Amino acid sequence: MAKVATITLNAAYDLVGRLKRIELGEVNTVETLGLFPAGKGINVAKVLNDLDVEVAVGGFLGEDNVGDFEHLFQQQGLQDKFQRVAGKTRINVKITETDADVTDLNFLGYQISEQDWRKFTADSLAYCKEFDIVAVCGSLPRGVTADMFQSWLSQLHQAGVKVVLDSSNAALTAGLKANPWLVKPNHRELEAWVGHELSTLKDIIDAAKQLKAQGIANVIISMGANGSLWLSDNGVILAQPPKCENVVSTVGAGDSMVAGLIYGFVNNLSQQETLAFASAVSAFAVSQSNVGVSDRKLLDPILANVKITTIEG
Numbered sequence: 001m002a003k004v005a006t007i008t009l010n011a012a013y014d015l016v017g018r019l020k021r022i023e024l025g026e027v028n029t030v031e032t033l034g035l036f037p038a039g040k041g042i043n044v045a046k047v048l049n050d051l052d053v054e055v056a057v058g059g060f061l062g063e064d065n066v067g068d069f070e071h072l073f074q075q076q077g078l079q080d081k082f083q084r085v086a087g088k089t090r091i092n093v094k095i096t097e098t099d100a101d102v103t104d105l106n107f108l109g110y111q112i113s114e115q116d117w118r119k120f121t122a123d124s125l126a127y128c129k130e131f132d133i134v135a136v137c138g139s140l141p142r143g144v145t146a147d148m149f150q151s152w153l154s155q156l157h158q159a160g161v162k163v164v165l166d167s168s169n170a171a172l173t174a175g176l177k178a179n180p181w182l183v184k185p186n187h188r189e190l191e192a193w194v195g196h197e198l199s200t201l202k203d204i205i206d207a208a209k210q211l212k213a214q215g216i217a218n219v220i221i222s223m224g225a226n227g228s229l230w231l232s233d234n235g236v237i238l239a240q241p242p243k244c245e246n247v248v249s250t251v252g253a254g255d256s257m258v259a260g261l262i263y264g265f266v267n268n269l270s271q272q273e274t275l276a277f278a279s280a281v282s283a284f285a286v287s288q289s290n291v292g293v294s295d296r297k298l299l300d301p302i303l304a305n306v307k308i309t310t311i312e313g
């Protein structure tokens with residue numbers, strides 16, 4: 001089986017809650033759903049681990065509040081390659097309103113010094129060579145510029161690692177220049193990259209083709225409840241999951257999708273099977289407050305209702 005690692009440069013605790021409607025400027029009472037050690041790469045690893053794929057996790061963690069992360073890694077048997085840095089890992093606040101999407105309050109988090117970065121690049125380039133697929137997920141912490149990120153990703157690529165990139169804004173733009181093997185922007189991130197609104201499926205496919213033309217083998221665009229697209233040398237396929245009627249939190253839906261895609265690759269599933277499986281895992285994610293697949297059987301009824309359409313190819 002291919003060996004997998006995930007990297008989270010800007011980890012976070014997620015404080016997840018729910019209320020009817022946020023009243024700006026007022027006192028809001030929020031139903032607490034949990035405080036979870038998270039961050040995009042860690043979420044991907046949690047889901048993969050639930051699906052019986054062995055994973056190592058790396059990146060940065062603030063040494064002052066590292067406890068729940070270490071507990072999670074121990075509990076799940078995740079190989080801990082995280083570098084501890086001075087200060088605290090940030091706490092991000094995620095509020096689901098009854099009739100609206102999630103509001104994310106993402107904070108900046110720890111500051112990475114030049115010395116931290118030097119150590120991280122040397123260590124990670126050494127250990128990443130042991131892995132076939134390295135998923136690099138999430139935003140950049142303070143102190144790490146888009147150029148520094150791009151140069152590190154290029155070195156990973158040169159070392160023969162298949163890089164899965166799930167980031168946004170300047171990190172996504174810079175990362176795309178470093179030959180990732182797979183990228184998974186969402187609809188909004190694709191709009192930001194292309195620089196204009198994408199209002200039809202055709203618009204999205206055209207922009208995704210532009211992205212693929214940068215030399216990226218696999219471009220997956222996630223479109224929330226509308227599903228996802230996968231562009232590769234084999235053409236374009238569309239996946240439409242059954243609509244989740246009882247959305248608890250969409251936080252981590254994209255991470256669950258990335259985990260499902262990696263699961264398909266390491267288990268040699270076909271492209272159609274892989275996208276269908278990733279869609280089921282991500283659709284399942286929105287029905288719960290935290291990411292993870294507690295019981296594989298829960299995916300079956302969702303998977304049976306994912307619709308896969310070949311658009312081109």
Ligand SMILES: Nc1ncnc2c1ncn2[C@@H]1O[C@H](COP(=O)(O)OP(=O)(O)OP(=O)(O)O)[C@@H](O)[C@H]1O
Pocket residue numbers: 185186187221222223224225226227228241242243244247250251252253254255256257278279280282283284286
């Ligand atoms: N309401 C929903 N019902 C069913 N499936 C959903 C729903 N919302 C999301 N999904 C599934 O999750 C996938 C990823 O969602 P989305 O495009 O919102 O990712 P994202 O913006 O990267 O997520 P995040 O950054 O919050 O983790 C979608 O392609 C779809 O398969």
Ligand SMILES: O=P(O)(O)OC[C@@]1(O)O[C@H](CO)[C@@H](O)[C@@H]1O
Pocket residue numbers: 010012013014038039040043092104106137138139140168251252253254255
């Ligand atoms: O600031 P980033 O790294 O872009 O996003 C961080 C984050 O929103 O991503 C995950 C959901 O995808 C959460 O666990 C976490 O809080």
